[in-house]
Amino acid sequence: MKAFYPKNGRVILHVDMNSFFASVEMAENPALKGKPLAVAGNPKERKGIIVTCSYEARKFGVKTTMPVWEAKKRCPDLLIVPPRFDLYKKASAEMFSILRAYSPLVEPVSIDEGYVDITGLEELGTPPAIAESIQQQILAELDLPSSIGIAPNKFLAKTASDMKKPMGITILRKRDIPRLLWPRPLIEMHGVGGKTAEKLNGCGLFTIGDLAHADDFLLKQLLGIRGIRLKERANGRDPRPVDPESVNVTKSVGRMVTLSKDTGDEHQIDAVLKKLADETAERMRKKEVAATNVGIMIRYADRKTVTRSKKSGGPVESGDALFQAARTLFIRNWNGQPVRLLGITASGLTDRKAEAEQLSLFSYEEAAKKEPLYEAISRLRKKFGEQIIQTGREAGKRPPDPRG
Missing domain, CATH: 3.30.1490.100 (DNA polymerase, Y-family, little finger domain)
Incomplete structure (x- = not known):
């Protein structure tokens, strides 16, 4: 058990709901399960925009913000429902209530994802066992799938949760970074957008590993202090605590x-x-x-x-x-x-x-x-x-x- 809970470190989970809006609609109407489904505005009109879609729809290339007409062209059998935001907010509140039953240190990031600090909760079991318990409880009580990342800090936990979807549980340790993280292109790194990636690519930095070993002066010239912070993340360092009050600041x-x-x-x-x-x-x-x-x-x-x-x-x-x-x-x-x-x-x-x-x-x-x-x-x-x-x-x- 001590191997899972380091003496001076943290154990942080990132819980990310899978295809949240579409999954809530499926939970409300089980007949929709297993079918290509999209939540979209003005579903009867060609100018509607896809808000989110199920994984079955994504296999056809349907994406968020795609016009409904294009989505239907790619997936003729696509089922479209209008969004019900009150329903999604209710499901979100219930999801976060489950997380807070495990730890008081829960930090919502958005309506469908959040961090949970489980450091020192050995009595609940190993981190993978806790993650499995959370995932199964959300599925059993809300009928909603989720992916969970387990890591020593928030950046790595977020990265880990993206590695296996849907219904994945992934552990990402610092020793895994050279093998699992560094070979990836920069655009796949959490916190690096298209413009930032372009700037870094222009200086010969193409992978997360390139960023991890980049010259500090070059990064400051390109991105200011943010460049140094991104390099820290690329090396698996992230001192930010899980702060339950951050949403109220x-x-x-x-x-x-x-x-x-x-x-x-x-x-x-x-x-x-x-x-x-x-x-x-x-x-x-x-x-x-x-x-x-x-x-x-x-x-x-x-x-x-x-x-x-x-x-x-x-x-x-x-x-x-x-x-x-x-x-x-x-x-x-x-x-x-x-x-x-x-x-x-x-x-x-x-x-x-x-x-x-x-x-x-x-x-x-x-x-x-x-x-x-x-x-x-x-x-x-x-x-x-x-x-x-x-x-x-x-x-x-x-x-x-x-x-x-």
């Missing part, structure tokens, strides 16, 4: 800038606010969060400072949405005097995945459709400059450079 991201000279020119102010909004949105994208509150800071030439914020009607994550909210606040609170400093803050941050799952169906579809557009715009602006793509409003005004 109010966090924020933002950007501010002191202007090269005080200005009261609205075109220049708009240009600065837009730049700040885009930079804040980029930071939110990297953290994979959405904001429920937007704030601004205005500092005048006499150093008088005004801060104002407003709760948004729904999750905000794009640069355009942040800009519109910040500009509205600015107009309401600006006294017309020259401005020395401007700042935008996005707070009340929540996991983008969890927020998307709780959006109204229409909002979900619109967000799903726009996501590739925002990614494409961001790539073009980074490659060719901020002015390469402008909104109609921006193109009409074409404000001068805020630096004068």
Whole structure:
């Protein structure tokens, strides 16, 4: 038993529900089991978007955010049902209730996944036995499948849970990293998105092993402190504790800038606010969060400072949405005097995945459709400059450079 519970280490589980929405629908209607099933908006219309799908549907190439017409083309026998978010939230609450019966250290990550710290729970058995008990209890009581990763830290536990789906239990120890983790391409590493992978590939880093042995200075130049953190993860190091209160902590991201000279020119102010909004949105994208509150800071030439914020009607994550909210606040609170400093803050941050799952169906579809557009715009602006793509409003005004 001591071999399973290290004296100075942790034992952490990552519990990930398999094809959660579709599985809940199957639990409610057993006649759907074993069939290609998708949860989608406007299932009777060709413009509907796939929210999630069963593993039987995935075998045909059906994917999340795929248009219904394309999914039906790939899988003619695909069964489509509209989403029932209240039902999914209820199942999620019941799932987390089961996890908390094993340990008080449970950290929800989103509606369908969470970490459980089982360090010191030898009386419940070995970690694999505990994972098996959790998995079988969720299946027996909720009729829902899950995959569980067992590891000494959160990163490795998350990685392990992805290794075998559905209904998998995987142990990933630090000594297994060179064999199981390092040969994998970077894009498969948790925390590395497409843009990050492209940057690293461009410097000759293609596998997780390449990242694990990369030069610190190079990583700092490419990704800042995040590069060093990713290297730590690639080497199996992750000191983050399982924090049950993390979902209740109010966090924020933002950007501010002191202007090269005080200005009261609205075109220049708009240009600065837009730049700040885009930079804040980029930071939110990297953290994979959405904001429920937007704030601004205005500092005048006499150093008088005004801060104002407003709760948004729904999750905000794009640069355009942040800009519109910040500009509205600015107009309401600006006294017309020259401005020395401007700042935008996005707070009340929540996991983008969890927020998307709780959006109204229409909002979900619109967000799903726009996501590739925002990614494409961001790539073009980074490659060719901020002015390469402008909104109609921006193109009409074409404000001068805020630096004068």
